[in-house]
Amino acid sequence: MEKEFLVYKSGELVFISDKAEFKLSQLTKDYQGPIFFYNLDFVRLRVQQMQGALKDVRLFYALKANSHPHILSVFKNSSVGIDVVSGGEIQHAIACGFSYQQLVYSGVGKTRKELELAIKNDIHQINVESIPELQRIGQMAKEMGKKANVVFRINPDISIQSHPYIATGLKDNKFGIDFGQLNDVIAAAKQHAGSIAVKGISLHLGSQMLEFSSLKDSLAKLKPLFWQLRKEFPECHRFDFGGGLGIHYEKQDLISENELLKKYADVVFSELASLKKEIPEIEIQSEPGRWLVGHCGVLLSQVQYVKKTPHKEFIILDSGMNHLLRPSLYEAYHCIHALKNTGSLKTYDVVGPICESADFFGKDRELNEVKQDDFVVVRDCGAYAATMSSDYNLQERAQEISTADF
16 A cells, blocks of 8 residues: 555646546646545545454444545445434435435434434434433324434543544533433433334544544443443444544555554454453444545645735635635645646645635645646545535535546
């Protein structure tokens, strides 16, 4: 395996996968506006690697990371389920060929309309995040003559080393049921015993984890709660440890990310292997997103102007925070490359057309010198890019294409 996947060959940027090379200059033919491009071979490879490391773990890909149908087809063909967080995502997954029994439904604000869709169609699992939600599900399922499969998402009040906006496992976060409320949850579930089947326990600490001591502590903290649930509800046989495995944004090093995956798997199995041994039928679940698709995508944008001031030099693109919000929202880092290797490096602020000072992709970035009408490529846009985009300023959405279109 190569460390790098986006490299210059013969002076132009090439996306390398394990099977082929794709010249990104092909995207500029008949260019009509910014383009998200996805390398499906790269996604397939990452799925194989994760399935190999997390043997016997049932994967449910987090649809919110990237919802493009071509990417979803890779997961469908690889027997990966889908983690959804809205009625719209449920309907999209079904339209892309998944069954309701391949869906896990998460999220803190499930509406009656959304829950009706899930319960009516016997969705595989609803991750319950509050007692009022549990009561709503129980009452609705009773009225519909159904029995809803639920898992309790527990908030362990443990922090991870990540941006505070994507950390979800602290008591101050809106996510999950407070660790100390399990007895209240059990009592509420028993009130709806005829319409609720308690299938297990769920955990999600947040996104972009690169260190796993907090995950280890959380799994250890939740195991006694799982045993308590199983004692009360014999049908309890699922342990969902969430997702959150991170990637490197500031460098290309796929080898170290594979090592990261192995460490992640080691932590999971060191804590959960005993459950597997004592409960042969246990279903251990994970909800990965970013690690699978983050590197697969790039954003291609055209230089509209190179603006020089006495203080800075700006590259002004036809794409901005309306297409890729992460730098503005999280101060997230994305590497930026000129499409052509000109052999001359310059330092720029790379900005977009949106009427906000926060509309930038990177400041003081060194890249190959560009001129008006040239193209640049923003790396690692496969996760939380197109799915978080908007039409702010009534700008058009970026086109999404993949290797399947060539």
